[in-house]
Structures are given as C-alpha cells and as structure tokens.
Amino acid sequence: xxxxxxxxxxxxxxxxxxxxxxxxxxxxxxxxxxxxxxxxxxxxxxxxxxxxxxxxxxxxxxxxxxxxxxxxxxxxxxxxxxxxxxxxxxxxxxxxxxxxxxxxxxxxxxx
Amino acid sequence: xxxxxxxxxxxxxxxxxxxxxxxxxxxxxxxxxxxxxxxxxxxxxxxxxxxxxxxxxxxxxxxxxxxxxxxxxxxxxxxxxxxxxxxxxxxxxxxxxxxxxxxxxxxxxxxx
Numbered sequence: 352x353x354x355x356x357x358x359x360x361x362x363x364x365x366x367x368x369x370x371x372x373x374x375x376x377x378x379x380x381x382x383x384x385x386x387x388x389x390x391x392x393x394x395x396x397x398x399x400x401x402x403x404x405x406x407x408x409x410x411x412x413x414x415x416x417x418x419x420x421x422x423x424x425x426x427x428x429x430x431x432x433x434x435x436x437x438x439x440x441x442x443x444x445x446x447x448x449x450x451x452x453x454x455x456x457x458x459x460x461x462x
Numbered sequence: 463x464x465x466x467x468x469x470x471x472x473x474x475x476x477x478x479x480x481x482x483x484x485x486x487x488x489x490x491x492x493x494x495x496x497x498x499x500x501x502x503x504x505x506x507x508x509x510x511x512x513x514x515x516x517x518x519x520x521x522x523x524x525x526x527x528x529x530x531x532x533x534x535x536x537x538x539x540x541x542x543x544x545x546x547x548x549x550x551x552x553x554x555x556x557x558x559x560x561x562x563x564x565x566x567x568x569x570x571x572x573x574x
Contacts, residue, residue, distance in 0.1 A: 384562060393553055393565040394505065439504060448518050449495060449507035450563065 353378045355442050357453035364460055370427040372456035374440035381443055383416055383423045384450065389436040397425075397438075430460045464489070466556050466566035467536075474572045481541040481548070483569045487556030494537045495563060496522075496529060499551045511537060544573045 354377045364370055374383065382401045386394040398407055400416035400423060407414045413426045423440055437457045441450040467486040475481050487494050492512055497505040507521040511531035522529065526544075531537040541548055551570050555563035 386565075393567050394555075396562045396564065399562055441505075444507060448493075448510045449521065450505075451507070452497075452504040454504040 353442065353445055353451055355440060355451050355453040357440060357456055359456055360454065361457045362459070364430050364458070366432060366460050366462045367429050370430050370434070370458055372425050372438050372440075372458075374423045374425075374453055376421045376442050379420050381420075383420075384441045385414060385423075385425055386439045386441060386452075387436050388439065388455070392436075394439060427458075430458070432460050432462055434458060435460050466491075466554060466564050468554050468566035468569050470569060471567060472570045472572070474574060475544050476574055477545055478543050481544050481571055483539040483541075483552050483554075483571070484536040485539070485554030485556075485566055486536040487554075488564055491556035491558050491564070493557045493559070494531050495555045495557075496537075496539050497553045497555065499553060499568075501550075505553060508539070541571075544571075546573050549573045 356375045358373050362370055382399055384399045385397040387397055388394045398414050403420050404418045405416040411428045415424045425438055427434055437455040439452050439455045441452045444451045466488055469484050494511045496508040498508055499505045509522045509529045510518040514533050526542045528540045549572050551568045553565050553568045555565045557563045
C-alpha cells in the first residue's frame with residue numbers, strides 16, 4: 352500500500368537557524384497536506400498543495416510539492432522557539448478519504 | 463465557532479473493560495475521521511464516517527473496535543475488552559467535504 356516517509360525523524364537547531372523536513376511517497380499523490388502538532392497537543396492543519404511543482408509560503412514557512420507529485424518539503428527560515436513541535440506530511444490514502452501520515456519530524460529549537 | 467470536541471480528554475480503564483470515546487465535529491462538518499497515535503509515532507487512520515454511515519473502516523481492527531456516527535449526537539469510538547496495547551491517543555477529525563481535516567484535542571487512553 353501507499354506509504355509516506357519523512358526525514359529526518361528529529362532535528363535540533365539553535366534559534367535563528369533554518370530547518371527543512373522532507374516527505375516522500377511511494378506513489379503519486381493528488382495532493383499533500385502538512386500539519387503541526389505541539390507537544391501534548393493535536394495536529395493543526397497548515398497547508399495543502401495540489402499542483403505539480405507548487406510552492407506556497409506562509410511567513411517564514413515555505414512548502415514545495417515535487418514535479419512528480421511524490422515528494423514535498425517544508426522549510427522554515429530563521430526558526431523561533433514557537434516553531435517547536437512535530438511536523439507531519441499526509442497524503443490521501445488509497446481509499447481517497449483518509450490521510451496517510453508520515454511519522455513526522457520533531458523540531459526542537461533552543462534559544 | 464467551536465472546534466472539534468472530544469471527551470473525555472483522559473480515560474483510564476482496566477484490562478477487559480470497555481472504553482467509549484466521543485467526538486462532536488465542527489458545525490457544518492459531515493465527515494468524521496478517527497485516528498490513533500502511539501507515542502513517538504504518526505497518526506494511523508482507523509475509520510471514516512458520515513452521518514449514519516461507515517464509509518471506510520479499513521484501518522480499524524476487526525475485533526473489539528467499532529464506530530458510529532448517529533443522526534443525532536456525537537460520533538463514538540468504542541473499544542471492548544481493552545488490552546494494554548490499546549493505550550494511545552485517539553484523535554477525531556472532521557471536514558466539510560473531503561478536504562483538510564480539523565482535529566480535536568484527542569482522548570488519551572491508558573489501560574492498566
């Protein structure tokens with residue numbers, strides 16, 4: 352079945368450094384979604400990418416969807432302590448309804 | 463506009479007891495999804511429901527687990543005869559159509 356892989360599993364940066372997490376799917380995706388989960392919290396929707404090669408920005412966050420629609424990345428410029436959390440990518444499951452989540456990248460930012 | 467509501471937030475059950483987890487979707491949302499999250503793991507899809515219908519339960523264990531979304535009232539995930547391996551965070555999400563999902567705060571189930 353379709354699998355979504357994320358790397359790295361953990362990332363520890365100093366405040367102000369950049370951060371990138373990568374997501375790869377075993378199959379072509381119709382869209383990809385990104386979520387953030389703070390420690391002890393619940394996943395919060397960040398963005399959805401649909402088009403091949405699409406790039407979207409939200410302030411310091413840049414999201415990309417690969418040309419083949421099988422990979423995606425999230426880049427954070429100049430991290431802040433408020434960026435701490437786990438970032439998940441998710442693609443539609445084979446059924447088309449549910450989401451297949453990657454295992455996430457846990458970001459720790461130290462001041 | 464209230465978000466997705468789940469209760470209880472924390473639930474402790476002894477092995478062999480039943481666990482009932484409730485989820486009220488956001489107003490106007492007719493699609494409900496249940497996910498399970500183990501520590502240090504991603505979310506695993508369990509079941510997708512619309513009002514009075516189970517659309518996709520491919521991620522739900524065949525035994526002891528059931529889900530419903532009645533015409534009136536919240537969606538309920540029911541786990542019978544719980545075992546230690548059922549200890550996890552259970553998240554409910556809702557969406558207006560098959561689009562981005564809005565998650566509730568989760569129910570942390572501990573089986574002792």
